[in-house]
Amino acid sequence: MMxxxxxxxVRSFFDRRRFLRFPWELYRDDKNxxxxxxxxxxxxxxxxxxxxxxxxxxxxxxxxxxGRVVGRIxxxxxxxxxxxYKDECGFFGFFESIDDQEVANALFETARAxxxxxxxxxxxxxxxxxxxxxxxxxIDGFDSPxxxxxxxxxxxxxxxxxxxxxxxxxxMYAYIGYRDQLPAIEEKLGPLAEQAxxxxxxxxxxxxxxxxxxxxxxxxxxxNDSLVVNWGFVPLTDAEMKSLAFSLxxxxxxxxxxxxxxxxxxxxxxxxxxxxxxxxxxINGRILPFGWWTLLQGxxxxxxxxxxxxxxxxxxxxxxxGLVLMRGLVPKAQEVNVQEAxxxxxxxxxxxxxxxxxxxxSKIYKTYRMYEWGPPSPPVAN
Numbered sequence: 001m002m003x004x005x006x007x008x009x010v011r012s013f014f015d016r017r018r019f020l021r022f023p024w025e026l027y028r029d030d031k032n033x034x035x036x037x038x039x040x041x042x043x044x045x046x047x048x049x050x051x052x053x054x055x056x057x058x059x060x061x062x063x064x065x066x067g068r069v070v071g072r073i074x075x076x077x078x079x080x081x082x083x084x085y086k087d088e089c090g091f092f093g094f095f096e097s098i099d100d101q102e103v104a105n106a107l108f109e110t111a112r113a114x115x116x117x118x119x120x121x122x123x124x125x126x127x128x129x130x131x132x133x134x135x136x137x138x139i140d141g142f143d144s145p146x147x148x149x150x151x152x153x154x155x156x157x158x159x160x161x162x163x164x165x166x167x168x169x170x171x172m173y174a175y176i177g178y179r180d181q182l183p184a185i186e187e188k189l190g191p192l193a194e195q196a197x198x199x200x201x202x203x204x205x206x207x208x209x210x211x212x213x214x215x216x217x218x219x220x221x222x223x224n225d226s227l228v229v230n231w232g233f234v235p236l237t238d239a240e241m242k243s244l245a246f247s248l249x250x251x252x253x254x255x256x257x258x259x260x261x262x263x264x265x266x267x268x269x270x271x272x273x274x275x276x277x278x279x280x281x282x283i284n285g286r287i288l289p290f291g292w293w294t295l296l297q298g299x300x301x302x303x304x305x306x307x308x309x310x311x312x313x314x315x316x317x318x319x320x321x322g323l324v325l326m327r328g329l330v331p332k333a334q335e336v337n338v339q340e341a342x343x344x345x346x347x348x349x350x351x352x353x354x355x356x357x358x359x360x361x362s363k364i365y366k367t368y369r370m371y372e373w374g375p376p377s378p379p380v381a382n
Contacts, residue, residue, distance in 0.1 A: 003066055005103050007110040010060040016047050018069050019060050023096055025069075032145045033152055034277045035285035044129055045074065045094065051239035052129060055079045057118070060094065061110050063103050071097035071104065075111040076129050077118050080234045087377045090120035093128040093135075096153075097160060104160035112373070122374035124169055124232070126151070131232050132240070136172050136345065136368030137161065144365075147306045147342045148276045150174065151368065161371050169372035170231050173354070174344035177362040182330060185360045193327040196320025200262060204328035207257040215259060216245045216252070219269040222311035231347055232370070251276070253299050255336065258328040260312075260321055267313040270325040272305040272333060272341065304340045305333065310353070323356060 010019050020041055027033035043050040046058050056078045063071035076091040092111050097103050115123055128134040134151050139158050146152040197204075207215045224235040236244065248271075256272035276295060283291035307329075310322045333341065345368055346353050 005070065005106040006064045007061050007106045008064065010062060015062060016045075016060075019045070019062055019072050019094075020047075022062075022069050022072050026096055026098070030154070032142070034145050034281050037280060037287060038285050039287055044133055046129075051237065051243050052133075054239055055237065056129065058129060059114055061107060061114075063097070063107050065103070070100065071095075071107050073107040073111050074129065075114040076127065077115065077120065078127075078130055078234065080237065081130070081232075084234055085377065087122060088120055089122040089124055089374075089377055090115035090118065091127040091129070092123055092125035095126050095157070095161075097157070099154070099156045099160070101160060101163050105164050108161075108164040108166075108373075122372065122377055123166075124370055124372050124377070126371075130234065131370075132234065132236055136370055139171075139367050139369045141174070141366030145277060145281075146366075147174070147304070147344065148273060148280075149306070149308075150342075150344055150366075158369070164373075166371035166373045169370040169377075171348040172345035172368045172370070173348065173364045174342055174366040174368070175346060175357045175362040176365045177341045177343070177357075177360065179334070179339045181361045182334070186327075186330070189323060189360055190327065192320065193323045197324045200260075200267075200316055200319050200321050200324065202260045202262045202267065202316075202321065202324060204258055204260050204324060206332060207252065207254040207259065209254050212249060212254070213245065215257070215266075215269075216248050217241070218259065218266045219248075219257065219271060219309075219311065220245060222266070222269050222313060223309055225313060226311040226317070227309075228314075231349065250296065251299075253302060253336070255332045256302070256305060256329065256338075258325050258332070260325055260328070262316070267316050268311060268321045268325050270310045270322075270329055271308040272329055272338070273308045274299055274302045275304040275306055275342075302336050302338055304342070305338050307341055307343045318352065322353070326356075326360075 010016055042048040046053045058074055058076045060074045062069050073092055074094040076093055078091060126137055136151055137157055138151055138153050142155055220241045227233045253274055258270045259266050260268035279295050283294050310325055312321045343357055
């Protein structure tokens with residue numbers, strides 16, 4: 001008879017290391033798994049101080065059976081979310097488990113008890129640690145690796161999570177587009193983009209290397225302003241924006257970040273982030289001592305990008321400015337020999353973005369799901 005599962009909170013340095021290293025054991029035979037950057041994981045778990053946790057609390061747990069780790073989970077209270085939605089909703093994240101419902105149930109029950117003690121009546125996830133970082137469970141599209149900063153998991157996770165009492169909360173999609181589609185896209189959508197540019201009275205330019213920091217900060221401000229209507233969105237704090245700006249300065253390719261201006265003011269931006277995952281796989285998630293150099297060298301050989309976000313100031317939304325930004329990105333992507341572009345993630349209820357992508361020939365190739373437990377959450381911020 002199989003022995004019972006014990007779930008214990010992570011307290012010690014050795015437990016933290018076990019929590020971090022468990023995926024390497026779990027995915028060792030999965031060719032599509034990409035190891036996370038360990039230093040990034042430490043920050044997102046608050047094992048190294050991260051500004052998100054100035055207004056959030058996290059507790060990580062390990063599941064044990066017969067003296068070995070068989071699963072992990074994090075319980076998260078995001079006060080920014082609570083202030084915005086007032087829905088008494090906590091979060092789970094960083095879930096990993098062997099294919100065993102007893103293990104999954106023990107993990108989710110422990111995380112739920114921790115959150116209920118802190119006044120939470122609903123739970124949503126996975127959020128690692130929030131929807132501004134990595135989120136969503138992959139439920140479709142297991143035949144290829146994830147793109148940079150996107151999640152990956154075995155197909156059986158959906159069964160385990162639903163078996164623990166969770167239901168669908170919201171779906172997000174990743175679209176894929178290919179270089180050989182570009183001539184047809186230009187023929188179909190080019191005139192519409194020109195009309196939109198004239199209507200909005202905007203010009204587009206690549207990121208200004210001389211004012212790199214200012215342009216990164218502009219992108220993040222537009223991100224906060226433009227996504228307020230998105231499902232579950234919580235704006236980045238000033239401290240988070242400062243931290244992300246530092247990271248993006250290292251990772252962005254200036255030519256693949258396009259800014260739209262009206263009367264000298266930035267009103268839109270699009271970021272094509274290189275897919276660093278093949279390089280991360282080579283360095284096995286470790287940036288020290290020489291992994292950073294290898295990672296940054298990957299910026300010189302960009303064959304696949306993730307279009308991280310198309311951000312448009314509220315007063316210019318629904319005027320076609322997103323189409324103008326996409327058209328501005330295309331020639332720059334061609335110059336550096338980009339062959340594929342992933343657009344992720346796109347909310348299932350974002351009809352405008354989905355229609356534009358599908359008109360351009362892009363197709364959904366991965367689906368990510370946010371799950372919920374407890375009474376339904378209010379649909380919008382209070």
